[in-house]
Amino acid sequence: MKHEIETDTGYFDSAACDLSAFTALIDQTANPSTVPNADDIQKNVPIYDMSRLRPSLENKERRRAIMAEWAHVLLSDAGVLVLRGAYEDTVVLDEATGIYERIIATEKLATGSGGDHFAASGSNDRIWNSLQKLCEEAPEVFLRYFANTSIAAACEAWLGPNYQMTAQINLVHPGGVAQQAHRDYHLGFQTAETSAEYPAHVHDLSPALTLQGAVAHCDMPVESGPTKLLPFSQLFRAGYAAWRRDDFRAVFEERHIQLPLTKGDALFFNPALFHAAGANRSSDVHRMANLLQVSSAFGRAMETVDRVKMCKLLYPHAMAAHQNGTLGVSNLKAAIAAAAEGYSFPTNLDRDPPKSGLAPETQQALFLRALAAGLDVHEFEAILDESRVKQSA
Numbered sequence: 597m598k599h600e601i602e603t604d605t606g607y608f609d610s611a612a613c614d615l616s617a618f619t620a621l622i623d624q625t626a627n628p629s630t631v632p633n634a635d636d637i638q639k640n641v642p643i644y645d646m647s648r649l650r651p652s653l654e655n656k657e658r659r660r661a662i663m664a665e666w667a668h669v670l671l672s673d674a675g676v677l678v679l680r681g682a683y684e685d686t687v688v689l690d691e692a693t694g695i696y697e698r699i700i701a702t703e704k705l706a707t708g709s710g711g712d713h714f715a716a717s718g719s720n721d722r723i724w725n726s727l728q729k730l731c732e733e734a735p736e737v738f739l740r741y742f743a744n745t746s747i748a749a750a751c752e753a754w755l756g757p758n759y760q761m762t763a764q765i766n767l768v769h770p771g772g773v774a775q776q777a778h779r780d781y782h783l784g785f786q787t788a789e790t791s792a793e794y795p796a797h798v799h800d801l802s803p804a805l806t807l808q809g810a811v812a813h814c815d816m817p818v819e820s821g822p823t824k825l826l827p828f829s830q831l832f833r834a835g836y837a838a839w840r841r842d843d844f845r846a847v848f849e850e851r852h853i854q855l856p857l858t859k860g861d862a863l864f865f866n867p868a869l870f871h872a873a874g875a876n877r878s879s880d881v882h883r884m885a886n887l888l889q890v891s892s893a894f895g896r897a898m899e900t901v902d903r904v905k906m907c908k909l910l911y912p913h914a915m916a917a918h919q920n921g922t923l924g925v926s927n928l929k930a931a932i933a934a935a936a937e938g939y940s941f942p943t944n945l946d947r948d949p950p951k952s953g954l955a956p957e958t959q960q961a962l963f964l965r966a967l968a969a970g971l972d973v974h975e976f977e978a979i980l981d982e983s984r985v986k987q988s989a
């Protein structure tokens with residue numbers, strides 16, 4: 597991590613944050629030579645055309661070079677990148693949009709606030725844990741939605757393998773207001789007082805534990821309010837102590853950028869980047885994004901997800917896709933990675949001792965082994981249940 601400002605005390609203090617050091621960072625200009633795989637740079641943000649780059653993700657060395665470039669952008673350059681056409685075929689997005697609209701309507705009825713999805717001007721709708729809910733409503737759609745090698749590569753680029761996918765739908769209607777500038781999970785979701793209790797090096801580590809992403813479910817012209825972003829702002833080491841200050845927020849409002857997105861584009865950014873949802877000033881764009889919050893295998897995700905249940909729901913569809921070849925191996929692996937737990941710990945080491953002296957088999961490894969061995973759904977479910985019992989305290 598870059599260390600632009602140091603701290604004498606080992607802690608960051610909001611009052612000591614230097615606005616001129618911050619503006620010096622955001623005054624930078626993206627250097628095209630550091631992003632050789634990008635097709636364009638707009639407002640300092642590298643744009644990758646996935647229709648051109650997608651085949652390269654099937655080559656191990658090329659994939660690794662692209663991931664290293666993306667990690668560099670997220671860590672040391674603009675802190676944000678766009679994958680144009682992350683979805684080659686947007687039909688699955690439309691299918692998911694329809695399901696999410698129904699979930700919003702159902703949840704509104706359940707809370708007694710009426711079932712009209714296209715709610716009054718100025719409101720917005722949110723689906724928490726849209727990951728599990730999509731899988732429960734339509735596992736076959738989930739499988740195709742997350743069988744996305746571009747998204748998988750972006751997650752792996754920042755977090756390494758075995759990341760934990762979570763997702764939330766945000767639907768902002770015309771008239772919807774903007775958010776204030778902020779940083780994201782982990783430290784961005786702590787109060788200023790709590791955040792200040794964590795030593796400086798933990799502020800450096802927090803952004804490495806999650807990746808923020810957004811999948812555009814519709815075209816998002818700037819007037820519809822795509823995310824306001826401040827390139828290079830993730831580089832400000834004391835940013836978790838600074839983002840609530842009025843002077844930093846004023847700089848954000850003055851200097852932020854917005855990029856229009858097209859249905860099927862994906863945006864990824866370092867969670868330490870100063871950002872905010874934009875105001876929807878359009879008359880007719882109901883701006884739907886699936887916000888991906890992806891966690892490192894080594895961190896705690898914000899949402900609980902019933903991954904055993906999701907694996908059971910997905911397995912027959914994954915088996916069918918595997919057997920009839922409708923999804924390639926890397927696509928199938930991407931979908932399974934979004935659903936199944938990829939890490940062996942925590943577990944109960946009395947009941948679930950390490951295999952071969954290392955880690956017990958993960959849900960993901962089990963899922964792939966079951967597919968390869970052609971286990972039927974009952975055998976697979978029995979092993980999953982058994983492993984859940986072994987892992988429990």
Ligand SMILES: [Fe+2]
Binds near residue numbers: 779871
């Ligand atoms: Fe955010």
